[in-house]
Amino acid sequence: xxxxxxxxxxxxxxxxxxxxxxxxxxxxxxxxxxxxxxxxxxxxxxxxxxxxxxxxxxxxxxxxxxxxxxxxxxxxxxxxxxxxxxxxxxxxxxxxxxxxxxxxxxxxxxxxxxxxxxxxxxxxxxxxxxxxxxxxxxxxxxxxxxxxxxxxxxxxxxxxxxxxxxxxxxxxxxxxxxxxxxxxxxxxxxxxxxxxxxxxxxxxxxxxxxxxxxxxxxxxxxxxxxxxxxxxxxxxxxxxxxxxxxxxxxxxxxxxxxxxxxxxxxxxxxxxxxxxxxxxxxxx
Numbered sequence: 465x466x467x468x469x470x471x472x473x474x475x476x477x478x479x480x481x482x483x484x485x486x487x488x489x490x491x492x493x494x495x496x497x498x499x500x501x502x503x504x505x506x507x508x509x510x511x512x513x514x515x516x517x518x519x520x521x522x523x524x525x526x527x528x529x530x531x532x533x534x535x536x537x538x539x540x541x542x543x544x545x546x547x548x549x550x551x552x553x554x555x556x557x558x559x560x561x562x563x564x565x566x567x568x569x570x571x572x573x574x575x576x577x578x579x580x581x582x583x584x585x586x587x588x589x590x591x592x593x594x595x596x597x598x599x600x601x602x603x604x605x606x607x608x609x610x611x612x613x614x615x616x617x618x619x620x621x622x623x624x625x626x627x628x629x630x631x632x633x634x635x636x637x638x639x640x641x642x643x644x645x646x647x648x649x650x651x652x653x654x655x656x657x658x659x660x661x662x663x664x665x666x667x668x669x670x671x672x673x674x675x676x677x678x679x680x681x682x683x684x685x686x687x688x689x690x691x692x693x694x695x696x697x698x699x700x701x702x703x704x705x706x707x708x709x710x711x712x713x714x715x716x717x718x719x720x721x722x723x724x725x726x727x728x729x730x731x732x733x734x735x736x737x738x739x740x741x742x743x744x745x746x747x748x
Contacts, residue, residue: 483531484528484531487524487527487528487531488524488528491520491523491524491527492520492524494516494520495516495517495520498512498516587599587600588600588603590645590659590660592638592641592642592660593641593642593645593646593660594642594645595645595649595658595659595660596657596658596659596660597659597660598659598660598661598662598667600659601657601659601661601667601669602716604657604669605657605669605711605716606716610713612671612672613711613712613713613716614671614672614711614712614713615669615670615671615672615673615678615710615711616669616670616673616674616675616677616678616708616709616710616711617667617668617669617670617708617709617711617716617719617720617723618667618668618669618670618678618682618706618707618708618709618723619661619665619666619667619706619707619720619723619724619726619727620648620661620665620666620667620668620682620704620705620706620727621664621665621666621704621705621706621727621731622640622641622644622664622665622666622702622703622704623702623703623704623705623731623735623736624697624702624735625637625640625663625664625702627697627698628640628695628697628702631697632695636695639695640694640695640702641660641664643694643695644666644694644702644704645658645660645666647685647688647689647694648666648668648685651681651684651685651688652668652670652681653670653671655671655672656668656669656670656671656673657669657671667720668682669711674710675708675710675740675741678708679708679738679740682706682708682738683738686703686704686736686738689701689702689703689704690703703735703736704736705727705730705731705735705736705737705738705739706726706727706730706737706738706739707722707723707724707725707726707727707728707729707730707738707739707740707741708723708726708738708739708740708741709722709723709726709740709741710741722741723741725741726739726740726741727739
């Protein structure tokens with residue numbers, strides 16, 4: 465727009481003539497430069513001058529023809545709008561062109577939006593299990609309103625998962641991870657967030673929940689895994705260890721570190737246990 469206003473002194477009433485002038489001057493700059501160089505150096509070559517002039521004229525003609533072709537429907541639409549004919553369908557071919565243009569822009573905008581959504585999902589979701597990944601989990605917690613930054617954070621580790629991969633193969637390991645993620649997601653509240661923290665570790669944020677409630681929920685999940693196992697290692701149902709820490713809106717990394725310490729305590733105590741950041745309890 466600034467360039468349009470800056471060139472308004474060139475044929476203010478005719479955009480076509482304004483474009484013609486700019487095109488003519490710009491395409492003749494190489495020829496003008498050659499002439500100035502030739503006069504200054506005294507080494508003007510007639511054959512080169514004629515060839516450059518001919519190519520400049522041809523280039524100018526092609527540019528002007530293209531500009532004219534592009535401006536014709538736009539000027540026709542402008543004239544129709546001024547006469548009030550566009551709305552009545554006086555220029556259906558121009559209307560079709562505009563509709564095609566807007567349709568193309570709309571498709572491009574939708575495709576761009578879908579691509580952005582895909583990239584966002586790829587950055588915040590675990591590709592294997594379909595639940596949130598570590599980045600998505602942390603982003604969800606940090607973006608919550610201040611009055612909703614309270615609850616419990618649990619870090620969960622599948623017991624002896626390496627044996628699943630070693631004895632049954634990585635395909636079975638992937639199946640176990642997906643089944644475990646699905647089991648966790650199905651047995652927590654809709655307000656809670658389940659994420660794959662990395663490898664065989666998972667994280668859960670229990671919204672507006674105290675340690676007793678979070679511990680009870682995890683104990684219920686552990687009991688169901690024993691009754692309806694997602695897999696077995698050496699004839700024993702696959703279990704998990706968990707660490708729970710209270711989060712009251714402070715540094716979330718501190719709460720996660722405390723939950724990680726509690727998880728370590730649970731594993732050191734024999735696994736298949738739920739530990740709190742301060743006390744240790746056998747899973748029920």
